[in-house]
Every structure is written in structure tokens, then in C-alpha cells.
Amino acid sequence: MTTVTNHCCETMSRQVDVSCDEHDNPYACPDALVEFSAKFQEYGLIIHDGGTSSSTIAFCPWCGRRLPASQRERWFEELERRGIEPGEDDIPAEFEDERWLASPPR
Structure with missing residues (x-):
């Protein structure tokens, strides 16, 4: 991905x-x-x-290309897997941008 x-x-x-x-x-x-x-x-x-x-x-209004699938659900799943509760725990810096997508699972 x-x-x-x-x-x-x-x-x-x-x-x-x-x-x-x-x-x-x-x-x-x-x-x-x-x-x-x-x-x-x-x-x-x-x-x-x-x-x-x-x-x-889901599509670009200018060129019509399909845009990437959202990773929102995966983001929350990964935080849950790591025992991090959004709104209660501090979110690691790498989860504030796309870096978390490239990091190996813990």
C-alpha cells in the first residue's frame, strides 16, 4: 500500500x-x-x-481519477491494536500524518 x-x-x-x-x-x-x-x-x-x-x-473533480481509499478505519484499528485510545491517550507523532502507514507493526 x-x-x-x-x-x-x-x-x-x-x-x-x-x-x-x-x-x-x-x-x-x-x-x-x-x-x-x-x-x-x-x-x-x-x-x-x-x-x-x-x-x-472518491474522485478528483478536475481530472476524474479515483482517489486513494481512505485509511481512517485502519488508523483507528492500528491505534486500538497498540492499546491507544484516541481522546484519552496521547497519540504518537507518527500517527499525525502518513508516517504510520510505512511503520512496521509492533
Whole structure:
């Protein structure tokens, strides 16, 4: 299983990496359309309603390619296997991005 280091197309890369001089938070910036969660390998369309919601997408809106399968369930399973309870225990740093996908099981 590979992690996403390159996005499916140039437009997706620009959208995921959009920077704004006015807004530090992409959820506050009307120009930010897509978020990418490295730890879950998920893409989502940002819902600009004042919160931090997004709607997960399975295909790129620009090139039409299928996006990688979400690793959200696997992330929680791996934490559980290691005896880590999200919300109660500290989450190891490697679980905050895609590094956990490459680490050997303990």
C-alpha cells in the first residue's frame, strides 16, 4: 500500500496546497476548496459554514481519477491494536500524518 505524496493532477495539487495571505485556516478562506488528510489519506470538499467540516470525495473533480481509499478505519484499528485510545491517550507523532502507514507493526 502506498501513501499519497503526489496528488492525482496539477490542479488537485494546487487546490490542496492553496495559500492565502488573509487566512491562516483553509476553512476560513473562500478560495480553499479541497482539504487533504495525510493521516487518513482522504480528500474532502471544504464546507464553508464557519466550522471545519468537509465532504469526503472518491474522485478528483478536475481530472476524474479515483482517489486513494481512505485509511481512517485502519488508523483507528492500528491505534486500538497498540492499546491507544484516541481522546484519552496521547497519540504518537507518527500517527499525525502518513508516517504510520510505512511503520512496521509492533
